[in-house]
Amino acid sequence: MCGEKLRSSTATSLHVAAFCVVVAATIIGVQGSHKVYPELQSLPAEKVDETHRTGYHFQPPKHWINGIFCPMYFNGLYHLFYQYNPKGSVWGNIVWAHSVSKDLINWQALEPAIEATKPFDIKGCWSGSATILPGNKPVILYTGVDKHNRQVQDYAVPTNLSDPYLRSWVKPSKGNPFIDPDRSVNASAFRDPTTAWFVNGEWHTVVGSKRDMVGVAYLYTSKDFKKWVRAKEPLHSARGTGMWECPDFYPVSPTGRRGLDTSALGKEVKHVFKVSLDLTRFDYYTIGVYDKEKEKYVPDLGSVDSWAGLRYDYGNFYASKSFFDYKKHRRVLWGWANESDGEARDKDKGWAGIQLIPRKVWLDPSGKQLLQWPIKELEMLRSPDPRKLNSKVLKHGRHVEVDGITGAQADVEVTFSFRSLDRAEPFDPKWADLPAQDVCHQKGSTVPGGLGPFGLLTVASEKLEEFTPVMFRVFKKGGKHVVLFCSDATSSSLAKGLYKPSFAGYVDVDVSKTKKISLRSLIDHSVVESFAEGGKTVITSRVYPTLATGTKARLFLFNNGTEEIEVDKLTAWNMGKPVMNVPLNKGASIN
Ligand SMILES: *[C@@H]1O[C@H](CO)[C@@H](O)[C@H](O)[C@H]1NC(C)=O
Ligand SMILES: *[C@@H]1O[C@H](CO)[C@@H](O)[C@H](O)[C@H]1NC(C)=O
Ligand SMILES: *[C@@H]1O[C@H](CO)[C@@H](O)[C@H](O)[C@H]1NC(C)=O
Ligand SMILES: *[C@H]1O[C@@H](CO)[C@H](O)[C@@H](O)[C@@H]1NC(C)=O
Secondary structure: OOOHHHHHHHHHHHHHHHHHHHHHHHHHOEEOOEEOOOOOOOOOOOOOOOOOOOOOOEOOOOEEEEEEEEEEEEOOEEEEEEEEOOOOOOOOOOEEEEEEEOOOOOEEEEEEEEOOOOOOOOOOEEEEEEEEEOOOEEEEEEEEEOOOOOEEEEEEEEOOOOOOOOOOEEOOOOOOOOEOOOOOOOOOOEEOOOOOEEEOOEEEEEEEEEEOOEEEEEEEEEOOOOOOEEOOOOOEEEOOOOOEEEEEEEEEOOOOOOEOOOOOOOOOOEEEEEEEEOOOOEEEEEEEEEEOOOOEEEEOOOOOOOOOOEEOOOOOOEEEEEEEEOOOOEEEEEEEEOOOOOHHHHHHHOEEOEEOOOEEEEEOOOOOOEEEEEOHHHHHHEOOOOEEEEEEEEOOOEEEEOOOOOOOEEEEEEEEEOOOOOOOEEOOHHHHHOOHHHHHHHOOOOOOEOOOOEEEEEEEOOOOOOOEEEEEEEEEEOOEEEEEEEEEOOOOOOOOOOOOOEEEEEEOOOHHHHOEEEEEEEEEOOEEEEEEOOOOEEEEEEOOOOOOOHHHOEEEEEEOEOOOEEEEEEEEEEEOOOOEEEEOOOOOOOO
16 A cells, blocks of 8 residues: 555665664674674673663563564463674663563563674674474574684574473584575575474475565475574575565465464465565565475565565554564564664663564454454453543644553553544645655645644653654545654653654555544553554554653643544553563572
8 A cells, every 4th residue: 555656765764774873883893783882782781770670561671672573472471582682772782582471471581592702693693583393392593603604504492392391492503504694695684583484294384585686586485493404596586675584484274363483374375575674774574475386485466575565654664573472373573663862862771672562463354454452361451440542532733641540550441433524635746755654754744734634642751742643634535534653752852862763654544435444552650552454553662751750650642633533432551560571590480
C-alpha cells in the first residue's frame, strides 16, 4: 500500500543516511554497523539512573544491549540470548548473554553462553540464531570475527543436555568455523546466520551480506549439519539495498493464526523474508513463495524489497528475530529498540537498549501483510481494576484525561468511531512521494484537521508541556480514504539534543465501511509501542520526558479535527513489574 511510489524520495534520504555513516565512521569508527566509542566501551556504570528505565520490557540490570535477540523454546523453558556489553553502556566487548523464562515475561539471568575466546571468534561473537535439531538438540549458529578480522560463521552446543537451563555452551574447535567466506564473499560484510530449515534431505541456512550495493542472502546447505556448501545462487538478493543484516526466513500459514515450524512446507504455505537494512536502520519484510526446487525465494507481485516495502514497525525497531514456539504453536517476533538520547547520556544512565514486547505474528487474511499482537502472557501484568470509558464524545480541540491510571506504565486499548468521513482533508498528491513520517511531521497534533488528528496523548505532563501523541488522521484520495497513523515524539521532552522523529505509517483499512478504528498502546516510561487496527500497522517510539516521569506521567484522549469523535470503548490497565533478569544461582530453580 505504501507502494513503489515512495522509491524516488526515499532514495534521497538514503543518500543522506549513507553520508551520515561515512561521517560517523571517520570520527569514531563503525564495527559491524555499530558506532564505536573506544573511550566509553569499557567504562562500567558506577550507578544506574532509573528515571527512564522500563518497568516491564526486557532489560539487563545495566549496560548496553543490542539485537539480534536469539530466542528459543526448549524443554519447557524459553531462552533468550542477546548481544551484551558487560563493561559499558555503548557497543563493545560483546558477549552472548543468556536469560531463561517460563512465560516470556518474567526472566532470570544466567552466565553468558558465548564469549570471544577462540581464534575463530577472538575479535567478536556477534549475532546469530538457534535451531533445534532432531533428537531435541539445540545448536547456536553465530558470526565470529576471527583473528584476521574476517566474519566467519561458527556454532556452539550445550555441554550438558540434562541441565534444564543449558547454562554452559561449548564452541568445538573441530568444525569451527563451519562457514568461511570464500573469495567471492566480502568478509567484512558477512554475518547473522539464520535458523536452519530442513528440505530436500538437507539443512539450509542463509547469511546476510552485500555485493557493492546489492543486498544478498547467501544460501548454504548441509546433509549432516557439519559440512556446509554454498549454493550456486543466493536464496534472495535485491539491488540498491546495501548490507542485509539479520535475515529471517520463515513459513506462515495462509489461514488462521497458528505459527509454523521453520521447516514446515506444503503447497499452501507462504514465506516471509525479513532483512534489517543497515543503510536505513529499519526492518523490512516481503511475503512470497519459497521455490524449493530452485532454492529461491520469490516475493509476491506487489511485495517490494527495500525501503519502499513493508516494515514490521514504522518506528524504533531493528535487528528483529522470530522463532517458532513449540509450546503454543505460534510464531513470536522479538525486536530491539536503541536509545534516542545520545551516547553521552547512555554513559550517565548506565544502560542502553531495550527489548520490545514479544509479538505474535501471522498472515493477514488479505495475504498482503502480516499482523502483529503482543503475546497473551503480557496480560498477566495488567492490574485487576482497569479504568473504563464508554461512549465518550471528543469535541473539536478537546483533550480529556484518562485518570486513575499511571500514565508511565500502562496498557491501553481503545476504539474510536465517527459518524461521517465528509470532513476528511484531501490527500496532497505531493505526499504520495514522501515517507509517511514526513507527512506526520507536517501534520502533527497541533495542526487542526477534519477527520483527525485524534487519539491518545501518552507520557504527557499535566499542562502538556510534554506529550507523545499516538494518533490517526483520515484523508480523501480519489474516491477512497487514506489512514495515517503517527507516533510523534516532537513534543515528547523539553530536553535538548534528543532524536525526536515523527514516526508514521499508513493503515490498510477501509474506514468508510466500519467508521471505526482501534488502537492499543503499551506505555512503559521511555517507550510507547502502538498497534493500530489489530496489529496492521505498528509504531514504537522512545521518549525521555523531564516532567512526565514516574507518577507524574498522564494519559489523555484528544481530538483536533472538526469531526466529532466518539470513544466507543476504552480500557486502560496499570501494568505490574515482572521479575527482570534476577540472577538464577547455581543449584536454584526458576520461579
Ligand atoms: C548435567 O546436568 C544434570 C542436571 O542438572 C546434573 O545432574 C549433572 O550432574 C550434569 N552433568 C555434568 C557432567 O555436569
Ligand atoms: C566490504 O564491506 C566493507 C564493510 O561494509 C566495505 O567497507 C568494503 O568496501 C566492502 N568491500 C568491497 C570490495 O565491496
Ligand atoms: C490542537 O490544536 C491547537 C491549535 O493548533 C493546539 O494549540 C493544541 O496544542 C493542539 N492539541 C494537541 C494535543 O496537540
Ligand atoms: C538509533 O539511534 C538513532 C539516534 O541516534 C539513530 O538515528 C538510529 O539509526 C539508531 N537505530 C539503530 C537501529 O541503530
